[in-house]
Amino acid sequence: MGFTDWIARMMGEEEPEPTFTAPAPPTEEEILAALDQVVAMAADAKAPPMVQSRVARVANTVRLTMPRLRNLGLGSQESYSVMATATDYLPEALGGYLRLPREWADSRPIENGKTSLLLLIDQLDLLGSTMDKVFDAVNRADAQALIAHGRFLQSKFGAPSTGGMLDMDAAARQQAPIPEQQDPGSSGPNRSQAPERPRSMLDLEN
Template identity: 60%
Template structure:
């Protein structure tokens, strides 16, 4: 019996190693994960510089979620949004918050960078990536609008030339 089996038994899980695979995260799962990160920030008394960046990322993810369908649920962009909300963001924030605040904010750990500086860089990267994905999703919607306009123009003529001469209500 391995450590994993022992731990599973202690927690009341199934004895066999074969378990059903978890379902893909839903929009509600993603939003719940963002809410948990927000609670971590509040409970951990995170500095405003961290909270502001996390709020920005969470807002962008929430704005992107309804548009992921246009990018394709199995797309790299869709995966990145879900993984950021459910894994990347919680892990980065959690690792920082587990450190003693004074130590994390004043002691260099990576050259001259403190844990706070490292976290802010990570959050900036996540924010820039989520912004790019939201832009891509919006461009997909805009392209659909353009394509529909081209269809309408081909079907009914352009609005600039008055469109088709429809004689509604006359025999």
């Protein structure tokens, strides 16, 4: 407590309540940078291939999900799950494994007969399935918005179109040749419409 605060207390003045400012959520660039860092950490430490592939799977799903989170807003549960996975859950799980001696972590059971490596695999699989569900939920939200927009257009302008597909029967009718008119009293084509060929002198003699 400073001298000014001590004087204020002696004078009976109430101390102002401390203010707390919540840290700003990480930006999209910071989340993507955290993903790059955790993937590089697994590669630099030469983590087992089964670990590196799972880390890459989680990171790729997060990268695919990030652009679609803009439509949901930063306050959604999906946004928080993606942010926490990239900046906390994934690097913490991998870091906890990498801090252990490799041979000990891969061979010594520590919980329910599982080694640290197997526990890490379980955690990475859980993160991977969770991010898959988030990605699916975000895509479904976009799809529902598309469906709702289509219903709005239908109610405003009428029945939906054929989706740009051609009516093949109508096209065939337009391209079919017009049949030549026939004389009702004969089975052949109507010759009255064609000029008669001049007869030669040889034809007249015959």
